[in-house]
Amino acid sequence: xxGTVSVARATAVFTGIGIAAPGGLxxxxxxxxxxxxxxxxxxxxxxxxxxxxVRLAGEVPGFTDEEHVPGRLLxxxxxxxxxxxxxxxxxxxxxxxxxxxxxxxAASVVTASSAGGFEFGQRELQALWHQGSKHVSAYQAFAWxxxxxxxxxxxxxxxxxxxxxxxxxxxxxxxxxxQARRQxxxxxxxxxxxxADSALCPWGWTAHxxxxxxxxVDDPQRAYLPFAADAGGHVxxxxxxxxxxxxxxxxxERGATVYGSLAGYAATxxxxxxxxxxxxxxxxxxxxxAQPGDxxxxxxxxxxxxxxxxxxxxxxxxxxxxxxxPVTAPKAMTGRLLAGGSALDLAAALLAxxxxxxPPTPGTGQPAxxxxxxxxxxxxxxxAPLRCALVLAxxxxxxxxxVVLRAAP
Amino acid sequence: xxxxxxxxxxxxLRECAGEEEWTDLDGDILDTPFLDLGYDSxxxxxxxxxxxxDHTITFDEEAIDAAETPRQYxxxxxxxxxxRAVV
Numbered sequence: 001x002x003g004t005v006s007v008a009r010a011t012a013v014f015t016g017i018g019i020a021a022p023g024g025l026x027x028x029x030x031x032x033x034x035x036x037x038x039x040x041x042x043x044x045x046x047x048x049x050x051x052x053x054v055r056l057a058g059e060v061p062g063f064t065d066e067e068h069v070p071g072r073l074l075x076x077x078x079x080x081x082x083x084x085x086x087x088x089x090x091x092x093x094x095x096x097x098x099x100x101x102x103x104x105x106a107a108s109v110v111t112a113s114s115a116g117g118f119e120f121g122q123r124e125l126q127a128l129w130h131q132g133s134k135h136v137s138a139y140q141a142f143a144w145x146x147x148x149x150x151x152x153x154x155x156x157x158x159x160x161x162x163x164x165x166x167x168x169x170x171x172x173x174x175x176x177x178x179q180a181r182r183q184x185x186x187x188x189x190x191x192x193x194x195x196a197d198s199a200l201c202p203w204g205w206t207a208h209x210x211x212x213x214x215x216x217v218d219d220p221q222r223a224y225l226p227f228a229a230d231a232g233g234h235v236x237x238x239x240x241x242x243x244x245x246x247x248x249x250x251x252x253e254r255g256a257t258v259y260g261s262l263a264g265y266a267a268t269x270x271x272x273x274x275x276x277x278x279x280x281x282x283x284x285x286x287x288x289x290a291q292p293g294d295x296x297x298x299x300x301x302x303x304x305x306x307x308x309x310x311x312x313x314x315x316x317x318x319x320x321x322x323x324x325x326p327v328t329a330p331k332a333m334t335g336r337l338l339a340g341g342s343a344l345d346l347a348a349a350l351l352a353x354x355x356x357x358x359p360p361t362p363g364t365g366q367p368a369x370x371x372x373x374x375x376x377x378x379x380x381x382x383x384a385p386l387r388c389a390l391v392l393a394x395x396x397x398x399x400x401x402x403v404v405l406r407a408a409p
Numbered sequence: 410x411x412x413x414x415x416x417x418x419x420x421x422l423r424e425c426a427g428e429e430e431w432t433d434l435d436g437d438i439l440d441t442p443f444l445d446l447g448y449d450s451x452x453x454x455x456x457x458x459x460x461x462x463d464h465t466i467t468f469d470e471e472a473i474d475a476a477e478t479p480r481q482y483x484x485x486x487x488x489x490x491x492x493r494a495v496v
Binding site for chain 2: 070071072073074075076134135137138139141
């Protein structure tokens with residue numbers, strides 16, 4: 001490796017997108033749904049939720065396991081890993097690179113996962129306590145684990161470079177992309193990154209409920225209303241997105257289509273009662289060498305909690321001025337997807353830069369008076385050029401992450 | 410006397426560990442190493458657990474780990490089943 005300095009400054013660009021999320025399976029289907037801007041949240045169908053105080057979720061529609069997962073992997077994968085396999089295949093196909101033609105350690109996988117394989121774990125725990133230890137699957141050894149997605153993806157795609165998994169709840173998708181950029185800067189050519197979660201089973205639901213932040217509203221249209229005066233929590237969902245992040249020079253050499261570059265990133269941690277989301281945004285802009293005025297659209301964390309929404313709106317107002325930049329939250333369509341959520345926001349922001357259109361925030365009619373954000377609602381917004389997007393995410397426990405994306409030149 | 414045949418083992422492997430697209434488990438595989446059939450040690454562990462459960466037997470772990478082909482594996486299983494029948 002010659003010229004450490006030039007490698008350290010290597011630009012990382014996104015060249016592939018794969019999506020499995022509420023609203024649509026596959027990037028084109030999901031993006032069309034996001035632009036329609038109607039909620040994809042509905043009654044839970046993956047288990048009988050009738051006895052729980054929350055009965056709405058965002059589920060991935062029309063996913064047939066056998067169509068996406070080889071037979072050998074069916075007994076050893078949780079739902080979330082199956083979704084991740086489908087997303088990654090779409091992303092790798094989309095990027096057009098021949099992974100087999102790369103040097104042995106030039107490609108890797110860095111994903112985020114918050115819950116791991118919850119449904120698989122529940123089934124095996126039930127087997128343990130109802131039938132005995134001999135009934136527990138040998139694959140429980142890893143199928144429950146947060147790193148299972150990264151492991152299965154790297155085996156499936158034959159990537160042998162430095163891989164990893166990030167666990168920082170909703171911030172995970174952004175943190176994983178940043179870790180992928182570090183690998184690119186260390187000399188990797190291509191990294192499959194992103195995030196996925198699915199915990200729509202009784203055990204997972206109990207964990208979601210313990211969080212205390214889920215909306216108990218039964219109307220899918222009114223359950224998750226980020227920045228609204230009557231916001232009362234969020235809806236949980238499953239799925240996410242996988243992305244291919246590539247060294248810009250490698251991508252250019254092979255004539256790849258580029259969605260945009262990962263121009264800036266920063267992460268902060270809340271200090272006691274002091275929220276630090278705004279600091280993450282500021283630091284990410286500095287990392288990108290960008291000014292607030294360069295940002296054309298913000299994909300908000302959009303917690304759907306009054307206090308958290310006010311805090312995010314205040315951070316945005318401090319940075320951009322009140323109503324100073326278009327803000328959107330397509331996650332109001334899908335629910336919050338844990339690690340999958342911010343990865344999906346990255347995908348949405350890249351597609352927005354590609355198509356020069358901002359997807360709307362479903363549900364919220366207009367933001368509350370104490371949330372001075374220019375929220376895109378009702379219909380997609382076109383007209384102003386989109387060259388730079390800021391994606392924000394907060395993970396439960398104090399994680400804040402921000403990514404700055406620049407459109408392909 | 411209980412005996413496990415190759416066809417029984419193939420059924421169990423499929424149920425416990427799935428099947429690679431590129432293998433022909435219905436062919437002459439008695440002497441094909443498990444690895445060449447797409448089955449790693451965990452796949453065999455899962456299958457072994459199932460046989461132990463179904464037949465209420467316990468294998469010598471080291472011996473079963475050393476069985477690299479269906480023929481060697483079936484021989485161990487059937488020896489154990491035969492020994493139990495004698496008792």
